[in-house]
Amino acid sequence: MRVATWNVEWFNSLFDDEGQPLVTGDWSSRWNVKRSDQIAAIVHVLRAIDADALMVIEAPDTSRKRDSATALRNLAKKYNLRLSDAVTGFANDTQQEITLMFDPSKLTAVHDPRGGNGASPRFDQSFHMDLDLDARPDDVVFSKPPLELAVKTKSGTDLRLIGVHAKSKAPHGARNDEQARRISIENRRKQLAQCAWVRARVEEHLTAGEEIIVLGDFNDGPGLDEFEKLFGRSGVEIVLGENGNNCLFDPHARMALSRRGIAIPTTSRFFIRDENRFLSALLDYIMISAGLRRKNPRWRIWHPFDDGAAYNDPKLRESLLTASDHFPVTLDITL
Numbered sequence: 001m002r003v004a005t006w007n008v009e010w011f012n013s014l015f016d017d018e019g020q021p022l023v024t025g026d027w028s029s030r031w032n033v034k035r036s037d038q039i040a041a042i043v044h045v046l047r048a049i050d051a052d053a054l055m056v057i058e059a060p061d062t063s064r065k066r067d068s069a070t071a072l073r074n075l076a077k078k079y080n081l082r083l084s085d086a087v088t089g090f091a092n093d094t095q096q097e098i099t100l101m102f103d104p105s106k107l108t109a110v111h112d113p114r115g116g117n118g119a120s121p122r123f124d125q126s127f128h129m130d131l132d133l134d135a136r137p138d139d140v141v142f143s144k145p146p147l148e149l150a151v152k153t154k155s156g157t158d159l160r161l162i163g164v165h166a167k168s169k170a171p172h173g174a175r176n177d178e179q180a181r182r183i184s185i186e187n188r189r190k191q192l193a194q195c196a197w198v199r200a201r202v203e204e205h206l207t208a209g210e211e212i213i214v215l216g217d218f219n220d221g222p223g224l225d226e227f228e229k230l231f232g233r234s235g236v237e238i239v240l241g242e243n244g245n246n247c248l249f250d251p252h253a254r255m256a257l258s259r260r261g262i263a264i265p266t267t268s269r270f271f272i273r274d275e276n277r278f279l280s281a282l283l284d285y286i287m288i289s290a291g292l293r294r295k296n297p298r299w300r301i302w303h304p305f306d307d308g309a310a311y312n313d314p315k316l317r318e319s320l321l322t323a324s325d326h327f328p329v330t331l332d333i334t335l
Contacts, residue, residue: 001106001153001335004049005163005215005284007057007268007326012095014039015060019071021078031271033322041322043079048316049302049328052106054083055147055163057217057284057326059099062091068099076101087111089147089163090124098147098163098216105154109161112150120200123148127197140193143167146216148201157335159292160205164198164216166235167191191220195235202239206246206289214239214248215286217326240287248287251299252329256282267301268326286331298332 010029014022021039028035046054060071069086076084083101089111091097102109115122123145129138147163167190198214205212220235233242237257241247252265267284271277288297304310304320304327311317320327 001053002049002051002330002332003053003055003161003213003215003286004051004328004330005055005057005217005286006045006049006328007165007217007284007324008042009058009324009326010038011042011056011058012061012066014042015066015071015074017065019060019067019074021071021075030322030324037322039075041319042324043075043081044315044319045302045323045328046079046081046083048313048319049330051083051328051330053100053102053109053151053161054328055161055215056097056099056101057163057165058096059088060097061095062088062097063095068097072099072101085109087147087149089113089149090145092142092144094143096144096165098144098165100147100149100161100163107151107153109149109151111148113148114201114204120197120204123197123201127193127200129193129196138193140190140197142194142197146198153335155335158210159335160210160212162198162201162212162214164214164218164239166194166198166216166218166220192235192238195220195238199239199241202241202248203246211291212248212289213286213292213331215284215329215331217284219283236285246290248289249293250285250287252282252301253285253287265301265306266303267329269321270325284326284329286329288331288333292333295334296332300330300332302328302330 013029023036025034028038060068062068068088072086082103085104086099086101087109088097088099100109113122127140129140144165149161151159151161218236236253256264266280266282268281270279272279302310304317
């Protein structure tokens with residue numbers, strides 16, 4: 001079975017209010033990319049990765065007039081993709097949903113939010129945690145509530161999936177260096193609190209004996225920025241677990257944690273316009289529970305310059321660069 005996660009930049013702008021793909025020659029919301037070209041690139045990548053289940057980060061909007069799952073089903077129908085069904089969870093106000101596309105001949109997936117009976121509330125509620133060390137709990141909320149799914153494969157395997165799009169740490173709106181530092185620290189506190197919330201839910205599932213996959217864009221990773229020294233750890237480390245107790249595993253996170261002179265893999269590539277250069281980062285992960293590590297897992301980052309097969313396929317390489325500023329991560333596992 002192949003499980004994947006992919007953050008598709010500005011996916012929402014590629015659909016009309018009826019959820020139909022806008023295959024037009026006008027500009028998409030991606031820089032210097034036409035809508036028709038971005039859609040064609042996305043479809044080509046989807047066919048290439050050939051996943052049984054894909055956690056779409058920044059999926060099309062769900063609101064009064066729009067529906068994320070409908071839009072993705074329409075895309076699958078138009079281009080005859082086997083990821084023909086879709087399920088989403090709690091809608092948000094950012095026009096960037098978290099939605100699972102899946103092949104219904106391989107598995108079933110239903111939105112199954114938990115919370116309230118253990119340490120963690122439901123993801124559409126609030127989590128109490130002292131963010132600023134004033135001995136008073138702060139209310140933490142998700143702008144993009146994680147998508148909790150109960151999944152059953154056709155072979156009868158039950159597992160939990162949690163799709164995550166954690167808060168960005170970028171200092172948007174800062175007018176000077178001092179404001180940028182203050183906003184970055186505030187955002188990191190919130191991002192770490194969100195990851196602590198996800199970790200609390202993970203521990204509840206593991207304690208109940210359930211196998212779990214946590215996947216998506218964490219906007220963070222070991223050694224990613226200087227603020228990690230201030231807080232001592234990254235959000236990714238919090239979700240993975242520490243001290244060997246009920247830990248999740250992702251090989252790319254482990255490589256980043258080792259930091260022993262090795263090249264760290266990356267899953268995203270952003271153009272810094274005022275510096276005229278690209279910045280690459282490891283932001284996207286597929287973390288699995290210990291029981292699933294015994295199921296022959298194999299991870300792959302579909303990076304157009306780092307993955308040999310992708311680089312040597314010109315159409316796939318260009319499609320990956322056109323479709324999004326993130327690249328898919330896949331997990332092949334025997335289930």
